[in-house]
Amino acid sequence: MIPLHQLLVNLDRPKSRLIWLRNPQVPVLPRDLATGKVPLTHEAIQALPNWRTAAYLRDLLMDSGVLPHIDRRLLLFERCLAQRLAATVDAEHARLLQHFSTWHQLRKLRAKAAKGPLGTGTTQECRQQTTQAGAFPIWLAARDVTLDACTQTDLDAWHTEKYATRRPAQAFLRWCMDSHRMPRLTIPNRPTTNPHPMGQHQRVAALQRVLAEGATSLRVRVAACLVLLFAQPVSRIVRMAADDVLRDGSHVALRLGDPPTPVPEPVADLLLDYLQALPASTPAINQNSPWLFPGRRASQPMNPATLRDVLRELGIPVEKGRPSAIRQLVLQAPAPSSPKHSATTARALPASPPKPEPPGKTTRPATTTDETIRAEPHRRRQQPDVRQTLTHACTHQIRAALWKPRWPEATSA
Numbered sequence: 001m002i003p004l005h006q007l008l009v010n011l012d013r014p015k016s017r018l019i020w021l022r023n024p025q026v027p028v029l030p031r032d033l034a035t036g037k038v039p040l041t042h043e044a045i046q047a048l049p050n051w052r053t054a055a056y057l058r059d060l061l062m063d064s065g066v067l068p069h070i071d072r073r074l075l076l077f078e079r080c081l082a083q084r085l086a087a088t089v090d091a092e093h094a095r096l097l098q099h100f101s102t103w104h105q106l107r108k109l110r111a112k113a114a115k116g117p118l119g120t121g122t123t124q125e126c127r128q129q130t131t132q133a134g135a136f137p138i139w140l141a142a143r144d145v146t147l148d149a150c151t152q153t154d155l156d157a158w159h160t161e162k163y164a165t166r167r168p169a170q171a172f173l174r175w176c177m178d179s180h181r182m183p184r185l186t187i188p189n190r191p192t193t194n195p196h197p198m199g200q201h202q203r204v205a206a207l208q209r210v211l212a213e214g215a216t217s218l219r220v221r222v223a224a225c226l227v228l229l230f231a232q233p234v235s236r237i238v239r240m241a242a243d244d245v246l247r248d249g250s251h252v253a254l255r256l257g258d259p260p261t262p263v264p265e266p267v268a269d270l271l272l273d274y275l276q277a278l279p280a281s282t283p284a285i286n287q288n289s290p291w292l293f294p295g296r297r298a299s300q301p302m303n304p305a306t307l308r309d310v311l312r313e314l315g316i317p318v319e320k321g322r323p324s325a326i327r328q329l330v331l332q333a334p335a336p337s338s339p340k341h342s343a344t345t346a347r348a349l350p351a352s353p354p355k356p357e358p359p360g361k362t363t364r365p366a367t368t369t370d371e372t373i374r375a376e377p378h379r380r381r382q383q384p385d386v387r388q389t390l391t392h393a394c395t396h397q398i399r400a401a402l403w404k405p406r407w408p409e410a411t412s413a
Contacts, residue, residue, distance in 0.1 A: 001030065001033065001034045001066065003064040003065050003066055004030070004060060004061060004064045004066055006064070007060065007063065007064040008060075023053065025050050025053045026053060026057075029048070029050075029053060029054060029057050030057070040061075040066065040067070041067075042058070042067060042068075042070060042075065045057070045058050045061075046075065046078065046079050046082070051079060055072075055075075055076065056297065056298075058075070059072065059297050059298040059299065059300065060298050062298075062299070063298040063299045070113075071113040071117060071118050072297070072300065073117075073118040073119075073120070073122075073123045074109055074110065074113050074118055074123075076123070077105075077109065077123045077126060077127065078106070080127060080130075081101050081105075081106075081130060084097070084130060084131075084134060085097060085098055085101075088134060090137070090138075090141075092137075093134065093137045093138065096137065096147070096181070097130070097133055097134050100130075100133055100172055100175055100176075101130060101133075104171070104172075104175050105126045105129065105130065109122070109123070109126060117239070119235045119304065120235070120303065120304045120305055121235065121304075125168065128168040129168045129169070129171045129172060131168070132165075132166055132168045132169035132172065133169060133171075133172035135166075135169070136158065136166075136169050136172065136173070139158060140154065147176065147181055147182050148181065148182055148183070150182050150183065150185070151183075151185070152185050152186065155173070155185050155186075155187065155188070156188055159187075159188040159190075160188075163188075163190050170187050173185075173187055174187070196320065197320050197321075197323035197324035197327060198317070198320045198321050198323075198324040199324070200324065200328055202324075203228055203321060203324045203325065203328070206224075206228055206315065206316055206321065207224075207225070207228045207229065209315070210224045210225060210228070210314070210316070211225070211266050211267070211270065213314075216314060217281075218270065218273055218274040218277060219274065219281070219293060220307075220310050220311065220314055221270060221274075222270060222271055222274045223237055223293070223307055223310075223311060224311055224314060224316045225267045225270065225271075227311065227316060227318055227321050227322055227325070228316065228321050228324075228325055229264075229267060229325065230254070230256065230261065230325070231322050231323075231325035231326045231329065232256070232322070233318075233322060234304045234307050234308050234311070234318055235304045237293065237304075237307065238291070238293045238295075238301040238302045238303070238304050238307060239291075239301060240254075240291070240292040240293065241290045241291060241292055242275065242278065242290060242291070242292050243255075243290065244256075244292065245271060245275060245292070246260050247272070252268035252271060252272065278292075278294075282294045283295075283296050289301075293307065
């Protein structure tokens with residue numbers, strides 16, 4: 001527990017630390033962990049009743065190196081799953097739900113967590129699948145039907161009542177069919193439509209409003225520019241690090257890929273102002289985090305759902321703004337041309353028809369081969385850099401959005 005003590009002592013803003021320690025549940029947990037009353041393991045902390053305080057303390061223990069690092073969202077899903085299994089009354093239903101969650105959901109979540117941090121949408125989808133997987137056997141039991149005797153009529157009736165709500169159960173149904181727990185049936189599929197993207201004028205107007213709005217926090221304005229201008233998803237925005245903002249003299253770039261993407265001047269000033277004010281607005285528990293959008297948990301970025309809700313309050317719907325930005329960037333990007341096709345089509349037609357060849361001898365049509373292109377470098381035509389092209393289009397859009405015509409004043413004769 002010494003590393004935890006050193007982490008708390010070295011934190012800035014002692015007032016926030018004292019406020020946290022005034023919680024009557026907080027001093028009890030470190031005392032029980034230090035005395036051995038509660039084992040210092042993830043499993044023991046998962047079983048504690050006051051799970052919010054325990055989860056916050058567990059983040060501090062992982063950040064200080066006392067506990068091995070495990071994906072936080074994976075741990076929260078495991079706790080939610082344990083609570084749902086404990087609340088299931090029927091033992092057969094609980095056993096079926098446990099098998100599905102262990103061999104299907106947890107296996108995939110742990111494999112994804114080994115490659116990178118889990119997103120909020122991934123764990124939220126698994127929770128919905130677990131909820132509907134527990135509701136489907138109960139719904140069948142109310143119709144006096146067992147899972148192995150389920151028919152196509154029952155499956156159609158299940159989806160007809162509340163299709164949007166019960167659609168997550170399809171993962172559980174496929175798993176039951178693959179594991180021969182229910183007959184092989186056809187899962188109804190109802191096509192859904194995506195929301196229409198914002199119009200170009202609406203997106204430009206929203207970008208103008210974000211850049212001119214001074215009362216809104218810099219964090220929200222920067223995130224809105226990343227969505228409207230660079231078409232970045234919220235899940236990727238919160239995972240951006242402060243080091244992803246590159247500054248070379250008067251030029252500012254974002255490390256969205258390779259090579260970095262230049263940032264136009266109005267957004268660049270906004271981004272630099274945000275970086276300058278970032279230490280003062282970062283929670284004390286997260287001062288040493290590398291995130292560009294730090295959260296309120298130790299070493300954790302901002303919750304994507306929280307950022308999405310704040311953007312929606314500002315009038316920036318991410319589901320409509322990002323597709324609009326992607327469409328506009330693609331429309332302004334020139335079509336790539338093939339070097340071989342360009343050299344072949346640019347060849348002039350012969351002035352006179354070719355002479356006939358002797359019998360038994362054929363001549364290959366005159367085409368521009370790879371050897372010819374390599375031998376004549378001036379005939380090459382390189383593929384355009386798509387990222388650079390999109391960057392120029394992005395810069396053109398923001399300049400067009402901020403440009404205001406200046407009409408000459410009328411002069412009297």
